[in-house]
Amino acid sequence: MTMPERPDQPRVSVTRRLPPMIEARMTELFHTDLSLDDAPMDRTALAGAMAECDVLVPTITDRIDADLIAGAGEKLKLIANFGNGVDHIDLKAARARGIIVTNTPGVLTDDTADMAMALLLAVPRRLAEGERLVRSGTWTGWKPTGMLGRRISGKTLGIVGMGRIGQAIALRARGFGLSIRYHNRHRLPDVVERAVGATFDPDLQTLLEFSDFVSLNCPHNAETHHMIDAARLAQMKPDACLINIARGELVDESALIDALESGTIAGAGLDVYAHEPAVDPRLLALENAVLIPHMASATVEAREATGDKVIANIQMWADGHRPHDQVLEGWV
Structure with missing residues (x-):
């Protein structure tokens, strides 16, 4: 689902369904492309999103490798990960393209x-x-x-x-x-x-x-x-x-x-x-x-807190500041 154009706000592409209050807040603040279903994006869909957006909000189910990053549009400058772990993102390739990567430490x-x-x-x-x-x-x-x-x-x-x-x-x-x-x-x-x-x-x-x-x-x-x-x-x-x-x-x-x-x-x-x-x-x-099915962090409170951090990271970047949760070289 794509919200009306907001020329003064970054275009944000979200790869999975997020808690309703987080999706609502994102659409208020940014030009946000939400996922209509809760299935992981395939590689073609990811590539399409990365070609058009300023900010990508992926999750652990999205493998953002060097080839996808190399094919991303010039506008993509921030990957605001929904979650703490970033092993599914090629950090070296992102750095080479000047793309900031953020995560959400502490909330889980x-x-x-x-x-x-x-x-x-x-x-x-x-x-x-x-x-x-x-x-x-x-x-x-x-x-x-x-x-x-x-x-x-x-x-x-x-x-x-x-x-x-x-x-x-x-x-x-x-x-x-x-x-x-x-x-x-x-x-x-x-x-x-x-x-x-x-x-x-x-x-x-x-x-x-x-x-x-x-x-x-x-x-x-x-x-x-x-x-x-x-x-x-x-x-x-x-x-x-x-x-x-x-x-x-x-x-x-x-x-x-x-x-x-x-x-x-x-x-x-x-x-x-x-x-x-x-x-x-x-x-x-x-x-x-x-x-158990990858549910250690699956509480309403944790998911909403994760979304709040994602929004804060995007807003700080959009305002011209370094996001608090930028993943620096050597994080892993």
């Missing part, structure tokens, strides 16, 4: 951390299995050996990626009696480590060997692609559980399935997948995997 932290804790509880306590058992109509009642899971208090949580979300998970996990270890590109200041009660592991192998639960919370890039592969899974405890709410590409999914099938690790809680929305049928068949 609490909701994503909450879901990480939900998965951390669901996997060892077999919540999804129990729910399926009740719905199947085959449950025969309580018994001392029925649906035995694993206690989480007194165990160790290893956090890979100790940014905003990692720290929020650590604070929540302490309330459940977990000890916290973390692995990060850079060690946190002492004051932050004390605040979240975390111990730094400079070597990922050490964290994997000592952790009962491992939570992945880092961006996807060349360095982190398949950072959890067969060799890394073999370094984990046999009764350990892997939680991934970050990006599916962080994990070698085939190796993870093999590890879950063979008992190399005890379980996994996944919100993201290597080829989503497609999910490997072997993964779907596993009882020791809790699978």
